[in-house]
Amino acid sequence: MSDGTSKNILPRVIDPRRFCQQGVVLRGSVVVDELPRLTENNVVVDWMSADLAFALDEQRERVVKGSLAADVQVQCQRCLEAMPLVLDCKISLAVVWDEESSRKLAEAYDPWIVTTEDADLYAMLEEEVLLNLPFVAYHDFPCGPALVEQDIEQDKQSEKTNPFQMLQQLKDKMKQ
Numbered sequence: 001m002s003d004g005t006s007k008n009i010l011p012r013v014i015d016p017r018r019f020c021q022q023g024v025v026l027r028g029s030v031v032v033d034e035l036p037r038l039t040e041n042n043v044v045v046d047w048m049s050a051d052l053a054f055a056l057d058e059q060r061e062r063v064v065k066g067s068l069a070a071d072v073q074v075q076c077q078r079c080l081e082a083m084p085l086v087l088d089c090k091i092s093l094a095v096v097w098d099e100e101s102s103r104k105l106a107e108a109y110d111p112w113i114v115t116t117e118d119a120d121l122y123a124m125l126e127e128e129v130l131l132n133l134p135f136v137a138y139h140d141f142p143c144g145p146a147l148v149e150q151d152i153e154q155d156k157q158s159e160k161t162n163p164f165q166m167l168q169q170l171k172d173k174m175k176q
């Protein structure tokens, strides 16, 4: 399946349960223009690779352990320009059929809910990236000049929310 070189391209569709039975190790990179969920979330991936060991643990749980490394760009919340981030995350998942069985998992594992035989490996990796992004991201230098832009943006936003605030005030008055 894998010859162990990092030049491999990871397959998108895999049968994770069979991989666990067989103790497959996947190492390789991801085709970065096939990551729609990250694109939706304004995360630009320059490069991403993963190192995943599929196995059965002592409880015969189907588990996937390894790591994910990526160079991504997110939007700085201060200047709204692109901001590079280096991600290096640990992966520790158990393959489960449904929410129900995910609740019974040992704490060491996050559930990877796979409802069919095949799973979308890229979707799983996208999820891991999203989980590992900082809640808000700022450049680590004062990205000053564009602050003005942000203020304008905030003004626009508060204008947009005003009608709702007024509605809320009205509702509050009616309650009194």
Ligand SMILES: [Zn+2]
Binding pocket: 076, 077, 078, 079, 080, 081, 083, 138, 139, 143
């Ligand atoms: Zn910035």
